[in-house]
Amino acid sequence: MRIGPSGKERSSVTLTMDPLFLAWSYFRRRKFQKCSNICTKVLEDNPYDQAAWSLKTRALTEMVYIDEVDVDQEGIAEMMLDDSSIAQVARPGTSLRLPGTAQGGGPSPAVRPMTQSGRPITGFVRPSTQSGRPSTMEQAIKTPRTANTTRPVTNSSGRFVRLGTASMLTNPDGPFINLSRLNLTKYAQKPNLSKTLFEYIFHHENDVKTALDLAALATEHAQFKDWWWKVQLGKCYYRLGLHREAEKQFRSALNHQEFVDTYLYLAKVYRRLDQPITALNLFKQGLDHFPREVTLLTGIARIHEEMNNITSATEYYKDVLKQDNTHVEAIACIGSNHFYTDQPEIALRFFRRLLQMGVYNCQLYNNLGLCCFYAQQYDMTLSSFERALALISSDEEQADVWYNLGHVAVGIGDLTLAYQCFKLALVFNNDHAEAYNNLAVLELRKGHIEQAKAFLQTAASLAPHMYEPHFNFAVLADKLGDLQSSYMAAQKSEDAFPEHVDTQQILKNLRQHFAVL
């Protein structure tokens, strides 16, 4: 609708604008590539234009910026060679490493599947929440790397995959700033340049040591009064694995200025130090200053969830939704919690809401299909799974969808279809322990005892944290008269799920027989 009052043809007018202003405007509109290009031209004309240099630095940083709060990846080395742990065996309810010690409200593995570290499967995958710590090096190495963790769907959080290559991505001609030739002392004394430069070094070049040097010089120049530099120091220390030093810096920054990010960073340090209770207290302290802050509430909920305290986690997720009813993580977690507490209809509503909000991926349709099946809306089940299959992006997802289809087939009694579905799940993910277990049950129904035994053993070796294969093997060995194997398998099953009644029964019988002998 562009009708000039006079209706005459307008000649295209090209008006000249100040290039720096244009670049500044592009930066504000997050068109970083254009901004960077203009700055490059300005710098070609005048290499000493600090404003253009600073703007380009900012643009390059923003291109690869990831919120440091969400960056958390623990390598095997850090997990195993941990020198900051206080006690080898933490008291129940005070550690993230002993997840079995729920203070009530934890779901039983009979209802909700567990991850390898013994936590219930969550509704939302985020960095470092699902992996947990393996207790021994052997387990750490043995763990199949198919935990399907990391990379949530929200745009704000991300996984720290970008490393030193980022600089090459944005600058094919070589690095924009040559860090080795930088006179850090000079820049640290210019407060209007140093912060930008720091972020560039930290986020874009990923050179934590240089960044740390700059931050140390700058905070000295600011006479240790700028909280921002302390937070940056803390970030550097955290990256370098000096958690106690990081804690000191964050604490000091909080004394200067209460800030949401600082609370989040500090809580992250405590989580890494395996002090969830301290982290919780800190979050609550943060909530006193910033009431109803969504990120703090989410942090609390995540910790509760990791400590198997699902009831509290759900409460906090509900609080989050009261503040922000479009929070995907909260909706997903509450939804899956409803699903596992036997309320598939309610879970269905949550997942449907996610769909309406525009979340459109394989996992969601997979969950919708399951909810529909358990809520007895059979007409929607298969079409949901069909869509899930159409949206698949990796083999693991495909394996899970086929596995769930196999479940549906078991539910409607079509064992041939179920058998084929489980087989397909194994085709796409050879480590799918659940599929092995269920195949074993189906094989046993066909009377192939050796095959069933083999599948059960495979399942047990792939997923020692699951109690089902152990229990099934115990029952099978018991039937075959192999009491010793049965007893051993039953013991493993008891380790995985101490409250399982049937396992207890088997163990009791076996002990009786052994006593008689």
Added chain:
Amino acid sequence: MSLFKARDWWSAVLAEGEEFDQGCLCVGDVDNTGSGYDKVVVGSYMGMLRVFAPHASHPGEGPAAGAQLLEVQMQDPIIQVEVGKFFDFSKCCSGSSRCSELLHLAVLHPRKLSVYAMSGVAGNVEHGDQYQLRLVYEHNLQRTACNMTFGPFGGVTGHHFICVQSMDGVLTFFEQDSYAFGRFLPAFLLPGPLCYCARTDAFITVSSTRQVECYRYETLAVAMDADTRQDLEQRGKSSGKRLTADWTLVLGEQALDICVPSTSPSATSSIFVLGERNLFCLLDNGQIRFMKKLEYSPSCFLPYASVAEGVTNLLLGNHNNMLLVYQDTTLKWAAQLNSTPVAVRVANFPELKGLVVTLSAKGHLLCSYMGTDPSFFTAPKVDAREVNYEEVDAEMKALQKVIRRATKNQGRAPAMDRMSSCQSFSPQQALIPEMNGIAVPSVTVKCQMPIVPLCPVLPTDFHPVPLTCVVFPVLFVSTGSVSQLTVAFSVFLNGHYTPADLTGHIAVTYSSPTGVPRVIQCKFALPLLLVCCPSQASKNAKYKITVDTNQPPVSLSEVFPGTRSNASQSHALGFQLVAGARLTALASRSSQRYRIQSETFEDIWLVAKELVQRLNQHFTKLGVKDFHSSFSGPIPLPEYFDIMDHHFELRLTAGRYEDLLSERAVQFRAVQRRLLTRFKDKTPAPLHNLDTLMEGTYRQVMALADTAEANRAALVEAFSRLRSSTHLLILLLSLWQGLGTEQTAILDATLLPVLQDTPQLGWEESVDAAVSHLLRTCLSRSPKDQAIALSTTQLSMPKDTSRLKKHIALLCDRIGKGGRLSLSSEANTPTPVMMQGQKRVCLHGSVWANRTETPTTYFCPGCPRHTHPSSLSSQDHQSSL
């Protein structure tokens, strides 16, 4: 992510190829109709100024062209438009107070600031009114402008002054049509947003040092002038004060916009700052009132008055094309837009009040309100083709057939196969050319496999030590034309001692056509020639064994037909073992005796066994029925015990080495730990020769490990010798007392439990347990003494071998006195009880836990995938054994 989209009330696409940013949109009653209804003014970077008076488009009327009041092409780009009381008529036209209330339009160009008056003339025809733009005054700017703000600076009433910020940090103040003054901002690098706060009469900006800075108007007014500063600096003196901020607050991030809501509740005077990652609400004195971390990239915002007490509402646009409505920090509504807004305003129009006006960078102007239209997102259709059920059925049937065939084959495959058996010997040179000056012989064994494998075939298992085998080719068979397959491999001695047994045992693994791994195995006897070769007989030897027979003696060359038939030597035959020792077999010329003599005790076994076997065969061939050989004793126990002691000693040494090794390893780790703490210490400390200690310990550990390894090899050899001599002992015992096969088997099981020597369970303790069991049961002095139950003590390595020696001597003694070995007398088997127990347990356990599904909701792809191809196969391997 939102359920709903913003409802269109009126929208327009302004132009193609034009650009817009934050300052390009403003609303206000710019033509002073006095009705209080707003017009929308939009300027573009291409210099186009447009004014709209949107009204609801009635259905069927088409695009409302009449909504556009004015469109003017300016000479310069427009970077900001504002509506305000920019002209004081009281100056020129004799104090008409109403005139000063009139609104004017200020347009900021990069080098010019113009103020226009807009007026409309009612049209005569239905087509509408005519609007005009009249320049009131303009200022040429010295520096490139960036943005501007306006307000009643210094507390003037009735009209607004304008402050323009330039790209290099000069604030230029204009009091209407006259230039007031210009001021440099301190430590300036890049411009930030600028806002005037009327309550405190101060200017608020966010500088490049990432902090909010507040400058009072009066401070600015008395500060050093921008025009004179450069000259003054050159002269080295200053006339005005240095400009200092009223207060500052470090945000740690750049700001996109600052806004001071004019209509905010009086109780909470606040300043809103939209940062790149957080939203801040500050008090007038620079304290944070509240803040909110944003989980997205915001693009623009606008605080506005809320109906509720004490809170402020906030419109916030972000780069995910969303318009969010917050009440303080609580999200009230989220609506989807069709483009990212760069500017947002709230305007009142005649038909509707409080509409949200948004402008995108591409020029989409949209007046919308919050409604419950479902959002833009609809799940795309899965490509659903028309299903032809008959075709699908047919395809399904065909596929099912294929599946069934595949599974049937798999099921039919026999669980266990035997190799039909094997061997065609062709002695030849082995891979190792010679040992002790004797060429090492080698034997080729051929095994025939009954079915056709598809995959590489590999012998996996081979006994006994120290024989090894080499497979000639690795076989790949791909066609089904061959019904039998021959696996050939050569066997030779690979060690400096003689094996205790010449029975080979081979297992072959392969994969069946359906991919199931399988194992087949077979046993075969190897010839004596593999370990020895004929040589000169020698007269004297240390150890001698004499075997009596009840038949006239035969020539040894008849018994061993392969050897050289030397007439003079027919009663004596020499064997040179590859491993070193020399044996001689002698046949007595007159009596029915045969003698085997050797320098080493254990080496007699292989030849003795061979001799007895061959004599048996020979006489069976001759038709002699009642041939039997015997041994007159005494049993050579002392020699046997020597070998046993040697073995035991080596075991003890192995244990000692193990202890030493663990001790050294502990020391090594301790030194390591100390070194590590030294290195991690922040204050460097001398190492105190810890590094030398570590290196020394490391060398010790390595040397110890080497010695332990050598000891282990010696142990294996000693065990092999022990087995040989035990075999010999059993042979002699059975010949001595004429034991039957059944009793020999019991003796075999007692003295030679099939085991590898392990540190946990050795030969001595297991034999001791077995022998003492025999002594207590069938060989006990009187039936009364027979023990009822099995002794169930833990087997552990004995301190010395005296007990075992005593027991074995006793065993020989009892057997010599006519004791019979049998297991049938033991009536105390617990088997029936066990059976019962099993049955009872069987009743339970019909519950099969089914794994419930895995709604791992958002797992991510990208983890490297590790497959365990061997997991299934290892299981199958077991089952097929």
